[in-house]
Amino acid sequence: MAEEHKLPTIKEIAQRLNISVSTVSRALHDHPSIGLRTKMRVQQLADELGYEPNKIAIFFKQRKTYAIGVVLPSLIEEFFSKAISGIEDVARKNKYHVFIGQSHDDVEMEKEIITAMKDQHVDGLIVSLSKQTKNYDHFMALEKYNIPVVFFDRVPSLSNVHKVAFDMVNGTKQMLEFLIKKGHRRIGILNGPEEMISSKERTETYKQVMIKNRIKIDMSLVESTDLSLESTATAVEKMLSLKPRPTAVVAINDYVALDGIRHAKKLNLELNKDITFVSYANIPITSFLQDPPFASVEQYPYKQGSMAAEILIELMNNSSTSESFHNILINGDLVIHATGE
């Protein structure tokens, strides 16, 4: 049973009613040049037959797919799954659908996904770079296909692209000023890989704020991790064995901060007294944690996603290549987690 799977087409309606397909098409679109009588007959038969336009055919004709692709490192990070929600919501409102691809922080995978999405003729792309990505040719190639790209969060260090990102400079300033106000003078940074511009910005801002507050800059207080477990462990260890030890540590994200906290406990350091950890917010389980980071900068992933999507939609509509590039900075907010000090 159910083996005939012949969906009704406009052609069929035309035959049954003994009129032309163009008339049917126009009737269904309520075109003014079709008589009321005909329109009604068509509408009725269409309903009876359960006719539904074949969108693939339409997309093909219109050279549009109403699909946007999203490429990001990993859905497991809450930051990204929240961002996806923002993208999805905006997309749905505008009748777009969302393809998702995870690069798992692998450039080759990223390229593959981009190619696949190009082949699928997505109308636009939203991308958060893999942490390995240094070269942007595979994105630039998309221009040829007229596929606009909006980057978010992990954006390339180029000026001629559209991007939405957390305002790292501002967020880092807030965080450092907060710590300094609390009396900290020796502040460590558990930074991300050099390839990420956010890492560079963090370091720069660090220097800036230190200078402004007349604190001597000590670059041995800046450690990097490529975010792998081992690399993070090494960085944490180095950081905590510095002499004198920093009294506060800014970690690139909550996971790294938690690693630091765990290690500090092992060393029998008293948290928020001997040493204070702060970070940039990625995870929301802090309420279950005995010792959360003292504070985090909320980065509003949902907002980043939805803004990126809005920009993309604008770009897809006005294919009139507006010469300017969007460069949105999202302001973070400092959130205090720890219950007391």
Next chain:
Amino acid sequence: MAEEHKLPTIKEIAQRLNISVSTVSRALHDHPSIGLRTKMRVQQLADELGYEPNKIAIFFKQRKTYAIGVVLPSLIEEFFSKAISGIEDVARKNKYHVFIGQSHDDVEMEKEIITAMKDQHVDGLIVSLSKQTKNYDHFMALEKYNIPVVFFDRVPSLSNVHKVAFDMVNGTKQMLEFLIKKGHRRIGILNGPEEMISSKERTETYKQVMIKNRIKIDMSLVESTDLSLESTATAVEKMLSLKPRPTAVVAINDYVALDGIRHAKKLNLELNKDITFVSYANIPITSFLQDPPFASVEQYPYKQGSMAAEILIELMNNSSTSESFHNILINGDLVIHATGE
């Protein structure tokens, strides 16, 4: 610049070479009935022009999109984002792409997504039900369009569907036997909403195991939560205020267990002594937790996702409606988290 966006087509190649499009098409496919000379000329020009077949046109013609849709409650739950990875990996291997839709546990949203995916002509669908879903008509309607559906994790209570799910009966047995062996006699259940078959199975298994171990069944030890924060809080409170209090509690997932643990601490109960919490694994941050659930049953989301995808691919290939339905049960494994007792 770049305003001509005219991608080369087979037609263009044909014109330039003064041959027919059919010849070009066949040449590009290495069809035996095309002469070597012609093939080479075509190939070369195609390379020069950077020709790429228009997949949309091909999909349209072949009435296939090479897209599979995935509908699930929320990407934020790690269980699901891991499952997605499993689905994606299998899909990619088979040249399929993945559309994702989040129902956010809302039936209406679920229906909308299904409709959208049907309109997009996905070739198949993988679904984990919203916790509200009681009626499966919107899935059954897909038969008409010849779109196969494979359910996973949150599956419907129907026998004539394909599904992959965690073996709740077995997993729960393992867990309960484990607790009983440890001496627990008064075991509470923080169960999920009644609509989820897993909840029913949990209750049933509970009774069964109790009977087998000659422990009197006390249904006041079974509390339900709809998984909202408030509902969970209420259930936890009730559970911990029972007299006598249970010495062990099985929670539907880690989040609920953590809520229980937090509440127990507030009541100054000593964990794993006065009361022990166990659950089904959804989250991996246990290593950062001071007091993780004592044990969890790992549900292998990646495996569930990849198996569901494999079944779907099989179904999409053999549209020969095999009369039997897949009904895979994934065996869980008990994982002990707590460091000591």
Next chain:
DNA sequence: GAAAATACAGCAACCGTTTGCGCATTATTT
């Protein structure tokens, strides 16, 4: 009552590719 305007519907091309069938050429067989 004839000319002009309007209303209604059909023709055919088009989007890019695939494929069954037929038709020339050339090559092979006897």
Next chain:
DNA sequence: AAATAATGCGCAAACGGTTGCTGTATTTTC
């Protein structure tokens, strides 16, 4: 040398729908 078989390629339809143009009744206008 004639009949047969390969070989190489083109024609045209098909997938489902949209749209500019054309054509014919029917009305309206003066």
